[in-house]
Amino acid sequence: MTEPLLTIRDLRTVFHTDEGLVRAVDGVSFDVGRGETVCLVGESGSGKTVTGESITRLIRTPPGDIAGGEIVFDGRDLTTLSDDELRELRGDRIAHVFQNPQGALNPVYTVGWQIVEAIQLHQDVTRATARERGIDLLDRVGIPEATRRFDDYPHEFSGGMKQRVSLAMALATNPDLLIADEPTTALDVTIQNQILRLLSELQAEFDMSILLITHDLGVVAEVADRVVVMYAGKVMERGGVFDVFERPSHPYTRALLDCLPGRGTGGARSIGGKLPPPTDPPDGCRFHPRCEHAVDACRAGEQPPAYPVDGDDDHVVSCVHYEPGGDPSVVRGEEAAPTDGGRPVGGDTEEDDR
């Protein structure tokens, strides 16, 4: 396998707050290969967005701080680059699309102005060329009558159209890596599908890698090549999309999948309990307070290291039951006793903590 485009090793991003040190991202590692779509999943507050924004150091410093780790993009460690060098990369080779299309466009400028801006920040082209290019892009992302709408203001577009415009802005410089932070969350399901299909098409056309941040496993199943499951700043499980969906190995991944309606026997289930306080995470595995399979080994020490699942180095899980000599069937109840259904039941409460 060729060298991945983006390699993140042991990334630690912290925030200095009045309540204490928040370890938003605490030792996260994963790769994004060329032309690949990697999904970062987890519930709100698990550190997905901070991971995405740490890559090009978009987090505000202070209070944020990248406390450790390596982010190697195309052979260069981004954590060692100066602000100016990073700025050259941002938007040029690494582009972002954000969750809220209402907010991602500046209300005082026309969308055309903003696309031209995105182009001219990195390329030495005349306004006319940039404009032509911008209209092309708008057309490509599916804005009807692109020439006419080029000079419209953001408030004259619907949410889905705005997200298409954001996408056009991100693609303006033909980036190698697109970091899409919940790009479809604010949109309704039909539009969501259109945008996802568009993303896949554009990925093939522009030959770029996508790091898609989402909490929606339906989206993951549709577009991902590989999946990284995060919980409370740690990676719980990581692997190819088929491996993770076919053989979910971490109790948290299994619980997440059980949250999907129509999977398993009954309807959707929620995970009992809630995320640990970010300033004071529990010892041992971060998930143990909500895990029905927790044993004493889970409650002490550090988050368990990433163990391969079934000897597959590309599918790893951070759970003590998978350590060499351990017994994964504790977690994968249904394989041992399929009659049981094996669905992990949450903690004591059934409360929905969203």
Add this chain to the structure above:
Amino acid sequence: MAGGTDTTDTFESVDWEETGSRLSTLSRRDRGALVAGLAIVAAFLYDYLLLPASRPTITVPVEWNVTQLDWLFVTTLLALLFYVAVPLYDNRRLTAYYWREFKKNRMAVLSLAYLLVVFCIGVVGPILLEKPTLALDQAYQPPAYLSVDSTVPVNCLGDVVDGRCQGTMAHPLGTTGDGKDILVLVVYGMQVSMKVGLISTLLVVTIGTAVGTVAAYGSGLVDELLMRYVDIQLVFPAFFLYLLLTYLFGGSLFMFIVIFGLTGWGSIARLVRSEALQRAEEEYITAARSAGAGTLYVIRRHLVPNVSNSVITAATLLIPGFILFEASLSFLSLGDPTVPSWGQVIANGRSDLSTAWWVSTFPGVFLFTTILAFNFMGDALRDALDPRQET
């Protein structure tokens, strides 16, 4: 302006070579403004260093010895042209929308028309009209179509009917006790008021916006330092500094504008900061940074335009404040004695109120209506630009 075109070429070629693609971050308008600014500086240096002080700067088409204050005023007008008129013209659709909103307030439309008239007459009038001089033989002439007891004027220019002196069209608003024509004084006063209002406000708004946005976006230590300095400046008694300098050097309008312009921006900076703090958290700021925009670029092109609505609203309400303040200082003879401001004329006429009421009344009416008009316009602008504050 032959030098102007030269600077254009040099400026552009230098910029291209040195910063390459960064040039695109300076818009055409910014470049235009920069060129015009450089031209003004060049003209000022020429006038200041090369021409003897007594020689008028321009002799064609009119003779006009440009003073320090005039240079500032011209700069202000250019700034208004580039950063108010040009954007309004560039975004015609948005302008049309604002105009529709603004039009709903009839008093404001009337005020705007009135202020435009005052502005135009104030800018052009003093260049064309001779400065009123002492003419004791023409003292206390009544306004046209009105009359006064013939004992009041020294020498009635009109007809005397039934022992009453009739006003003439030679002095439509009458004359003062010095024999100066009040209409001419009012026109000169318009220019003084426009200079005071516009230059001081421009200084205040520029510095306040810069400090406020940088503090909000810089956060942390930058924010702390800037805002604590604002706190100190807000308790600094600029008025006493002005009194002291007036005592030492004599009153001057230039000094008034510079002192109050350079010390009065604290509250605007606070206003801008609170607004910018909110804006800085918006996703389009992150989006701009993710597109590779630098700090200054984000502040200038994304933060400032988004706070400009509240700044413009605040500015229109600042202008009448400055005008009124200058008038009160002039009324107390703390103003510039060489400048015929409305406050000064009102003060001159106050001892004659019983016999020659028109001396104080006409400048007073103009002062009153001008300030009222600015307030009406500010209210309507706030409704049009900043609908959130309406409820």
